[in-house]
Amino acid sequence: MTTLLGCIADDFTGATDLAGLLARSGFPVSLRIGVPDAVPSATSPFEVIALKSRTAPVAQAVTETRAALAWLKAAGATRFFWKYCSTFDSTPDGNIGPVAEALMAELGTDQTVYCPAFPENGRTIFMGTLFVGQEPLHESPMKDHPLTPMRDSNLMRLLSPQVQRPVGLIDRLCVARGPVAIRAALADHHSKGHAHIVVDAVAAEDIEAIAAACRDMPLLTGGSALAMPLPALYQADGWIAADATNATRPDVAAETIILSGSCSAMTNRQVASYLATGAPALRLDPLRLAEGGTAPALDWLATQDMARAPLIYATAEPASVKTAQARLGVAAAGEIVETTLAACARAARDAGVGRFIVAGGETSGAVTQALGVDRLDIGPEIAPGVPWTFCRSQGRHIALTLKSGNFGQPDFFSQARQSLENP
Numbered sequence: 001m002t003t004l005l006g007c008i009a010d011d012f013t014g015a016t017d018l019a020g021l022l023a024r025s026g027f028p029v030s031l032r033i034g035v036p037d038a039v040p041s042a043t044s045p046f047e048v049i050a051l052k053s054r055t056a057p058v059a060q061a062v063t064e065t066r067a068a069l070a071w072l073k074a075a076g077a078t079r080f081f082w083k084y085c086s087t088f089d090s091t092p093d094g095n096i097g098p099v100a101e102a103l104m105a106e107l108g109t110d111q112t113v114y115c116p117a118f119p120e121n122g123r124t125i126f127m128g129t130l131f132v133g134q135e136p137l138h139e140s141p142m143k144d145h146p147l148t149p150m151r152d153s154n155l156m157r158l159l160s161p162q163v164q165r166p167v168g169l170i171d172r173l174c175v176a177r178g179p180v181a182i183r184a185a186l187a188d189h190h191s192k193g194h195a196h197i198v199v200d201a202v203a204a205e206d207i208e209a210i211a212a213a214c215r216d217m218p219l220l221t222g223g224s225a226l227a228m229p230l231p232a233l234y235q236a237d238g239w240i241a242a243d244a245t246n247a248t249r250p251d252v253a254a255e256t257i258i259l260s261g262s263c264s265a266m267t268n269r270q271v272a273s274y275l276a277t278g279a280p281a282l283r284l285d286p287l288r289l290a291e292g293g294t295a296p297a298l299d300w301l302a303t304q305d306m307a308r309a310p311l312i313y314a315t316a317e318p319a320s321v322k323t324a325q326a327r328l329g330v331a332a333a334g335e336i337v338e339t340t341l342a343a344c345a346r347a348a349r350d351a352g353v354g355r356f357i358v359a360g361g362e363t364s365g366a367v368t369q370a371l372g373v374d375r376l377d378i379g380p381e382i383a384p385g386v387p388w389t390f391c392r393s394q395g396r397h398i399a400l401t402l403k404s405g406n407f408g409q410p411d412f413f414s415q416a417r418q419s420l421e422n423p
């Protein structure tokens with residue numbers, strides 16, 4: 001099917017979040033990990049390309065984004081969405097502004113909007129100031145982010161040094177008056193030469209109004225929430241037929257494996273909750289892995305009944321993680337765990353496993369790479385921001401869910417299993 005909306009996300013979990021929200025519409029959504037090598041074929045009406053460009057050098061981020069745009073154009077897309085974090089994660093150099101400007105130049109458009117708001121998740125914008133819950137961005141934990149510390153909350157001030165052309169604001173007072181008023185404000189800014197328009201949003205209705213007003217613009221930029229209303233709007237415009245929703249779900253083998261490399265507080269609870277069900281489980285200790293390699297884990301896996309969905313986990317409490325990191329180094333401790341979980345994923349696939357539940361952002365990267373997966377078709381949502389996805393590994397259909405850090409409820413692993421049983 002021809003692609004209608006081409007989305008480019010600056011990181012992998014952001015791309016999954018966006019793809020999951022678009023898929024709530026019921027229309028087919030595909031997620032690509034990196035820009036595909038091959039020319040587009042069998043594309044979905046909504047395509048999302050996940051880049052890893054959030055903190056890359058500006059020139060590299062721009063080059064990768066241009067390549068993604070070219071692929072999406074070849075897939076047929078005529079409207080585009082540049083997705084970044086709802087906390088506007090960026091540095092004074094970029095990459096949000098420079099990438100937006102490069103996309104605008106490629107698309108021959110001289111205006112776009114910036115709306116990272118996600119009111120459902122407590123990210124709101126008022127008078128151009130971004131709030132995280134009740135705190136302005138620069139007072140939220142984002143002020144201490146190791147890579148993109150956010151020390152200002154005013155989006156115009158954050159964006160201006162990143163772009164060449166003038167920045168403007170459409171404030172909540174205008175947004176509250178609805179799509180017609182928003183369009184008039186955009187035209188007014190346009191007449192003044194304002195290219196980059198920050199748009200306030202404090203509630204889901206604001207996002208709906210902005211999406212309705214801006215749905216014909218060649219380029220929209222923002223958080224995942226702004227994209228969510230687009231499929232329904234395209235349907236209302238007759239741009240996509242209602243029956244385009246009937247994406248067939250591939251049959252996947254029922255055998256399941258759970259691989260957990262996340263050490264977040266929520267993943268620790270999820271592992272504990274799954275262990276309490278009495279399911280078979282193997283704990284990986286990075287220190288033992290450093291001595292004994294992956295063979296013991298693979299040997300254990302080979303003896304398991306995959307119908308019982310065994311869990312292999314390195315998930316540990318902070319003190320234990322610190323001990324391993326002190327002995328092995330942070331990078332080496334992480335790598336040894338990722339390599340082992342990736343090897344287990346491959347062995348499980350070769351043993352006929354059809355369903356993979358993976359916890360951890362970096363861990364997900366290692367597992368998808370090991371399985372040779374570069375396209376994920378978005379399936380049913382298990383928890384907000386965490387869908388099942390369907391893909392092929394060595395020619396076979398498999399189901400994969402990739403849960404980052406703190407997502408999901410404590411019983412996520414069991415919930416994930418059930419949600420595929422009972423669509």
Ligand code: ADP
Nearest residue numbers: 262314316321324334337338360361362363405
């Ligand atoms: P999250 O989404 O929670 O950030 P990630 O998979 O992105 O999870 O990151 C967790 C990192 O910690 C991975 O690199 C993983 O290999 C590493 N890791 C997992 N378990 C341990 C452990 N017990 N000790 C040290 N590092 C670990």
